[in-house]
Amino acid sequence: MIRKERKARWVYTCPTCDITVAGPDQWTVYEFQWHHVRSLAHGFEQLGHAIQPVIDAYVAAARALAGTAEQFQKDYALIPPPNLPHDPSLLRDRRKWGGR
Ligand SMILES: [Zn+2]
The missing domain is CATH 1.20.5 (Single alpha-helices involved in coiled-coils or other helix-helix interfaces)
Incomplete structure (x- = not known):
């Protein structure tokens, strides 16, 4: 989930992995989300859940x-x-x- 905390601070939080990443703009955070959702760690976490x-x-x-x-x-x-x-x-x- 991507949310804007304040000016130039966007935060992505994966609901299953408890990973939080902050970035200056939405696009950076969105790219991290894109890579994270397709990563092995996230896949195994989903499988475990x-x-x-x-x-x-x-x-x-x-x-x-x-x-x-x-x-x-x-x-x-x-x-x-x-x-x-x-x-x-x-x-x-x-x-x-x-x-x-
Ligand atoms: Zn994840």
């Missing part, structure tokens, strides 16, 4: 997956499951489950 949501989603998914894995290890992997039958009639069978 385009890909950034995908990267953020991937990182969030990976974090969530690691979190669930840690939670699973905390909750299930270290504590053995209770050695009890699902059938309540077997629980009442005192010969096998804690009776005399």
Whole structure:
């Protein structure tokens, strides 16, 4: 974006790259904008901005997956499951489950 700050001071600011260049007239600044927009640095910056949501989603998914894995290890992997039958009639069978 090119703007005039004051007399003989024109400023170009690239919205994606945070690059600011000042010049004495509009044409100088416009030429810099022309070269900058076609430069590799600006292209890669644009590419990064385009890909950034995908990267953020991937990182969030990976974090969530690691979190669930840690939670699973905390909750299930270290504590053995209770050695009890699902059938309540077997629980009442005192010969096998804690009776005399
Ligand atoms: Zn740029």
